[in-house]
Amino acid sequence: MPNANSSLYHKAIVYSTIAVLVIPILATFLYSISSSWGATILPSGFTFDWYSQLWQDPRFIAAFGRSLLVCISALLLSALLIIPAIFVVFYYFPKLNGLMNILILLPFAVPPVVSSVGLLQIYADSSIQIVGTPWILIGTYFTIALPFMYRAIANSFEAINLADLMDAAHLLGASTAQAFFLIILPNLKKGLLASLFLSFSFLLGEFVFSNILVGTRYETLQIYLYNMRQTSGHFTSALVMTYFAFIFLFTWLASRISRGAQ
Structure with a gap:
């Protein structure tokens, strides 16, 4: 009986937490599809x-396109720089991995407002x-993405036995560059996609x-959402739910890929 009561208590806590998280989302969705409330x-x-109305608004389409451009450019830049850097650390200087784990967290040591004023x-x-x-947004987002990408890709490097793969490739006549592009990169695919x-x-x-850095001079999706806060609450709710749907989709994909990588 104590185990049954404990199980019920834990389930009640879990379901209550889920309800607290889900009810506001459902209410926002209902408000976004209501004609009047x-x-x-x-x-x-x-x-x-x-x-x-939202998807027919050229301003929303432009803001969404700008956000995609900035985010994708920053992530591509991060991937191009961080993957070779991690390879060098893990293959040539493995003792530096502990130091890199500390340095890579430095972008989170300074609050965004302070960083923005400094920039x-x-x-x-x-x-x-x-x-x-x-x-300037691409450069800033690049530093924000580094910790996420480094940790996820570093975990993939730790899981593939890098030294053994490289030694086997060298024994078969492959150069270091050939081994990196033909053997190492394909084994990092799931970890890289999850981090992206x-x-x-x-x-x-x-x-x-x-x-702070661009404002309305380069209106992104979040700036558009902020600027439209004084319009109809139904329209704003539709915007919030659209944004939430995209975030949920990419978070779900990252979770699925991470589970597949494990």
């Missing part, structure tokens, strides 16, 4: 006109005008850097 318990009618002070009077352009999806879902929701 005032003093009544339930909406007076349901419609998808708010979603139709503004550095580049505001620079001869290269990148403040207010996507270039997870980083993308995080970067797509970033607001502080985009608001």
